[in-house]
Amino acid sequence: MNSKNRICLWYDGTALEAATFYAETxxxxxxxxxxxxxxxxxAGKQGDVLTVEFTVAGIPCLGLNGGPAFTHSEAFSFQIATDDQAETDRLWEAIVGNGGQESACGWCKDRWGLSWQITPRALTAAIADPDPAAARRAFEAMMGMHKIDIAAIEAARGRTTP
Structure with a gap:
């Protein structure tokens, strides 16, 4: 990696497994x-995988197999902007369906405990709507969701999806 800055993520012996999943997803x-x-x-023996360089959606990362001392929290997450419901569904299912868990408002965790925000661009636009009432309705709709439903967001905003 040529970047001077990258995100270092701590794993308990599973950095290569996680990096491979991210690369495939x-x-x-x-x-x-x-x-x-x-x-x-x-946290390991000579010859064990110590670090893995990887890229997630263009972001340079380093996975460190540091052991069980530290775990991931919601204080750090990757936010992935999606273009449509199909992409939103695919990424959500890849994370949650591979041992992860759902959370609220488009957030989920992968099986390694790393948090992800699967955020449709339509949601970002809706909550920034210049009409404050439309933005509020979209925001309130989002607050009741796990995976984001773009059609429901647009309906709450007062628009229809193509």
Missing amino acids: FPDSAVGAITHAPGDYP
């Missing part, structure tokens, strides 16, 4: 260099 994603531990360390 999200466009503009890939697994890069894999570094094996040159010696034993608190």
Whole structure:
């Protein structure tokens, strides 16, 4: 990776598995260099996968197999903008259907505990609607959802989807 900045994500021995899943699931994603531990360390043995360079939707990341000491929280999430309901459904199901769990307002967690916001561009536009009443209705509709339903957001906003 040539970037001077990248996100380092902590895993308990599953960095390569997670990176591979992300690369297979999200466009503009890939697994890069894999570094094996040159010696034993608190979370593993010599030869174990220590780090994995990967890209998620164009964002450079490093997966570190640091052990069980730290876990992911909602304080960090990837927000993926989707273009339509089919893309929203595909990504949501990939995450939730692969051992993840649903949360509210378009948020979900993958099986490694990392939070994702699967956010249709239509939702972003709806809650920024110049008509404050339309924005409020769309926002209130979103608040009752897990996976975002674009047709329901547009209906609440007072529009129809093509």
